Amino acid sequence: MGVIKLNRVKVYAYHGCLVEEGQIGSDYLVDLKINTDLSLPAQSDNLSDTVDYVHLNKIIKEEMAQRSKLLEHVCDRILNRSLSEISTITKAKVTVRKINPPIGGDVASVGVTMTKKR
Secondary structure: OEEEEEEEEEEEEOOOOOHHHHHHOEEEEEEEEEEEOOHHHHHHOOHHHOOOHHHHHHHHHHHHOOOOOOHHHHHHHHHHHHHHHOOOEEEEEEEEEEEOOOOOOOOOEEEEEEEEEO
């Protein structure tokens, strides 16, 4: 078993319940951690034997581009696509953080973390 991580993927997106959030947008950071068997790629040194970071990054970018009111909804979509498109993933964990959220205080970020298993 092993872990592959994408850390702090920076995306500009338009999530939130406020109308202004859908018009102005905001910066987001996404972390994606997947569990998979890495014994074959460790021996073969072939990209086709592992989970490609490019594929995971594409899933993040495409799902973040679809507007949602809740970060929970975005997290769920990222997890569902990761598990459905990449059969070797046994577990996936995603965190989506909104930078400088409009919540009336000095808050660096707010975030949601969700995990799904196969």
